[in-house]
Amino acid sequence: MSTLVYVEHRRDELCNGPLGVLAKAADLDDDVAAVIIGGPEVKALTPEVGRFGATTVYVAEEDSLFPPLPQPRVDVLAKIVGEGGYDTVLFSNSVLAADIAGGLAARLGAGLNWDLVDIITRDGDLIGKRPALSDSVLVDVGWRSTPRLALCRAGSFQSVERGTQPSVQPVSVELESHSRAARIVDQVTQPEGGPSLEAAEVIVTGGMGLGGPEKLSLAEDLASVLGGVVGATRAVVYAGWSPHSAQIGQTGKTVSPRLYVALGVSGAVQHKVGMQNSETIVAINKDPRAPIFEFCDLAVVGDVHSIVPQLVELLRRRKGS
Amino acid sequence: MKIVVCVKCVPDGRARLDPESKRLDRGGALEINPFDLYAVEEAVRIKEGSGAEVVVVSMGPEAAAESLRGALALGADRAVLVSDPGAVGSDLLATSKVLAKAVQREGADLILFGQQTSDGGGAALWAAVAEGLRLPAISQATKLEIREESVRVTRQTEVGDDIIEAPLPAIVAVTDAINELRYASLKGVMAAKKKPLEVLSLSDLAISPVDAGDAGAKTEVRSIADPPARPNAIRIEDHDEVAQVIVDFLEHRALL
Numbered sequence: 092m093s094t095l096v097y098v099e100h101r102r103d104e105l106c107n108g109p110l111g112v113l114a115k116a117a118d119l120d121d122d123v124a125a126v127i128i129g130g131p132e133v134k135a136l137t138p139e140v141g142r143f144g145a146t147t148v149y150v151a152e153e154d155s156l157f158p159p160l161p162q163p164r165v166d167v168l169a170k171i172v173g174e175g176g177y178d179t180v181l182f183s184n185s186v187l188a189a190d191i192a193g194g195l196a197a198r199l200g201a202g203l204n205w206d207l208v209d210i211i212t213r214d215g216d217l218i219g220k221r222p223a224l225s226d227s228v229l230v231d232v233g234w235r236s237t238p239r240l241a242l243c244r245a246g247s248f249q250s251v252e253r254g255t256q257p258s259v260q261p262v263s264v265e266l267e268s269h270s271r272a273a274r275i276v277d278q279v280t281q282p283e284g285g286p287s288l289e290a291a292e293v294i295v296t297g298g299m300g301l302g303g304p305e306k307l308s309l310a311e312d313l314a315s316v317l318g319g320v321v322g323a324t325r326a327v328v329y330a331g332w333s334p335h336s337a338q339i340g341q342t343g344k345t346v347s348p349r350l351y352v353a354l355g356v357s358g359a360v361q362h363k364v365g366m367q368n369s370e371t372i373v374a375i376n377k378d379p380r381a382p383i384f385e386f387c388d389l390a391v392v393g394d395v396h397s398i399v400p401q402l403v404e405l406l407r408r409r410k411g412s
Numbered sequence: 413m414k415i416v417v418c419v420k421c422v423p424d425g426r427a428r429l430d431p432e433s434k435r436l437d438r439g440g441a442l443e444i445n446p447f448d449l450y451a452v453e454e455a456v457r458i459k460e461g462s463g464a465e466v467v468v469v470s471m472g473p474e475a476a477a478e479s480l481r482g483a484l485a486l487g488a489d490r491a492v493l494v495s496d497p498g499a500v501g502s503d504l505l506a507t508s509k510v511l512a513k514a515v516q517r518e519g520a521d522l523i524l525f526g527q528q529t530s531d532g533g534g535a536a537l538w539a540a541v542a543e544g545l546r547l548p549a550i551s552q553a554t555k556l557e558i559r560e561e562s563v564r565v566t567r568q569t570e571v572g573d574d575i576i577e578a579p580l581p582a583i584v585a586v587t588d589a590i591n592e593l594r595y596a597s598l599k600g601v602m603a604a605k606k607k608p609l610e611v612l613s614l615s616d617l618a619i620s621p622v623d624a625g626d627a628g629a630k631t632e633v634r635s636i637a638d639p640p641a642r643p644n645a646i647r648i649e650d651h652d653e654v655a656q657v658i659v660d661f662l663e664h665r666a667l668l
Contacts, residue, residue: 101571159574161539162549184535186552186569193536196505197543202630203504205535218634231634242535272548273582276564277575293667317668329589335572342552342568342587350667361588371665373658377650384647389661393650401655409659409668 092217095149095177096125097168098140099185101159103132107289108183108345110143111248116181117144119212124149126171126262128164130157141257143250149175151262155271161190162270169198170264178237179217181210184245184364186342192242204232205242245345246368281335286320288339293319293350296339296366297327300355300376300395304332309399310354316406317350324362340365354395358383375399413464413558415455416520418511418541419448419483420528421476442472442479446588448526449486453591455524456487458558464522465489469514471499471507477609484604485596491609492518498614501626508540510624513617516545522563525585527552538585548578551585 094116098109109125116123125145127133133152140148151167168191172180180195182188184206196203209220219232219241288294295317297310307321314321323333325340339346340362351369356362358374358381366372372387375395384390391398424443444452455466466488468480473495480491494514502510515523525538542549554573555566563582567574568589596604614624621627648657662668 159569160576162542165543186567189536190539190549190551193504193508193539194543194549197508197540200505200630203535203540204631205504229637231637233632233634234630235632236630267546269542269546269548273550273576273578275574276577278572279575280572325589342570344570350662350665371667373661379649388645388665389658390645390647391650391654391658392647393654398650398654398658402658405655405659406668 092120092179092212093175093177094120094123094179094181095168095171095175096123096145096181097164097188097191098125098127098145099183099188100127100129100133100136103135105136105139105143106183106185107250108185108243108245109188110250111246112181112183112243113140113144114251115210115243115248117251117253119210122146124175124177125257126151126168128156128167130154137257137259141255142252144253144255145257146255147260148257149260149262151264153263155266158275159187160273160275161187161194162273163266164191165194165198166266166270167262167264168195171262172199172238179239179241182240182242184242189242192240196240199238199240201238201240202234202236203240203242204234207232207241207243208247210241210243244368245364246347283336288320288322288337288344288346291320291346291348293317293352294322294339294346294348294366294369295319295352295354296322296324296356297333297354298324298356299326299330300357300378301327302355302396304330306396307332309395312403313352313354313399313406316403316410317352319348319350319352322346324356324359353383353387354399356383357381358386413458413462413522414467414518414520415458415464415522415524416467416469416515416518417448417451417455417483417488417524418515418538419452419468419470419480419526420445421470421472421479442476444479444482445526445528447528449483449593450588450590451524451526451586452483452486452488453593454556454586455522457591458522459487462558467492467518467520469511469518470494471502471510471514474611477611480609481604482596484607484609485600486594487600488607490607493609493611494614494617495611496614496624498621498625498627501629502624503629503631504535504537504540505630506624506628508537508544509628510614510617510619511537512541512544513619514612515541517617521580522558523547523581523583525583527585527587538583542583545583547581547583549583549585550576550578553584553586554589556584556586556590
């Protein structure tokens with residue numbers, strides 16, 4: 092087995108997800124290669140990638156690779172897989188990584204399994220574990236040929252510092268014409284504000300079920316008494332009640348707190364992928380058929396407007412006593 | 413302007429896996445994947461705004477033809493269904509090859525997909541189709557604007573919005589935040605009955621049997637096990653003591 096892990100970064104920081112995948116890969120394989128792709132910022136990140144377990148780090152650094160577009164990255168990965176003879180390529184799921192993996196599968200004629208929460212070897216064969224159909228079944232998936240491509244569910248693996256001194260391999264690639272066709276003409280980066288959701292132990296998220304922006308105070312009060320941070324669903328952000336920096340979900344933050352409380356959150360897939368790794372999930376929703384009730388630990392069918400103030404009051408009293 | 417919308421027909425309601433074949437059970441009634449309806453809606457809006465022919469393309473069992481009529485009722489002009497026993501068991505790669513051929517046959521300027529999610533059947537199928545056709549692809553679109561020879565898309569990422577421009581023809585995967593769906597009118601439903609719906613075989617598209625279906629799949633399901641379910645999930649209905657029950661639960665889990 093020879094494994095290559097795509098390590099994504101945003102601005103000048105490595106993402107956590109792929110570092111977890113690196114740790115998983117290093118458990119399965121003695122030598123693990125990683126690839127980091129971008130503009131001038133990648134140089135400083137290279138030693139970091141080694142620290143988290145890669146024995147070889149491929150570095151593709153070009154101004155043309157600075158914009159976070161998937162197709163030029165397919166070109167880079169295809170070249171490394173071809174020349175390095177890697178039989179396994181692992182990704183941590185993200186908006187960018189999913190597009191790269193899909194494109195690479197077609198370029199290499201390779202099988203891609205996605206949403207894996209674990210990867211194991213059985214009798215020398217690689218097996219992926221994929222929860223399917225709203226997590227109602229756990230499916231063992233395999234590959235019939237190499238290279239094997241896998242997208243892992245974000246947050247499935249913990250990163251481990253191994254202090255490896257990696258061998259650094261610069262890569263230079265001539266981009267395909269269709270990979271150069273799309274270009275970013277503008278970027279609107281949402282300012283980061285408030286306490287970090289990713290680091291929070293307790294998160295209270297408000298959904299459209301709150302009924303109005305003024306009702307976000309319910310989430311704030313509960314978060315405050317639980318010592319937590321307030322999150323929001325995409326719908327709430329789109330309605331202008333909360334800033335994008337509070338958004339949890341596929342196009343927001345991926346979080347895994349000890350306690351996640353969802354108030355008036357339906358549990359659409361877009362939201363679910365950002366919070367399903369939370370240790371304990373409590374959901375309060377008046378719709379008994381809300382999808383969130385299928386993946387929470389405590390399902391409370393009821394009205395947030397009456398329950399939450401009572402809950403806050405009880406918790407305050409308990410704290411005071 | 414010709415727009416192809418790629419849609420997938422899925423079992424309506426709650427899907428399940430057939431324990432024997434380990435495939436999605438498609439025995440029941442089918443409907444268009446709800447996420448794909450946003451792509452149909454976006455195509456119809458472009459058609460209404462500046463004029464376009466909208467063709468819905470799908471791969472699936474023959475029973476999917478009825479659900480494709482639903483897209484025609486919403487305003488699409490034609491539907492093409494690739495239905496062939498040899499396509500059964502296609503994985504992402506095999507599906508992308510079949511769809512690429514069907515899209516190529518139409519010669520579209522814009523190809524739309526619904527943003528599938530990790531829970532659905534296809535991670536980034538559009539990216540594989542785009543690679544097969546050597547076209548630019550943009551996903552996570554929350555806004556789409558047709559310019560003269562290009563498309564301008566707002567792509568929502570984890571940290572904000574990227575405004576991306578690509579020359580046509582191009583592939584765009586749209587999210588459910590891009591528009592509000594309409595309901596089909598009675599007039600639309602009646603008109604849909606008369607709109608052309610073609611059913612094609614793999615050989616009609618000159619697809620080699622080894623590229624499609626189980627023969628073309630490079631991944632497989634090995635076994636299905638019980639879920640890693642959240643143990644001891646508790647459900648309570650609203651009553652006077654509900655807040656206290658929540659406190660007790662949090663205490664029991666040592667979360668307070």
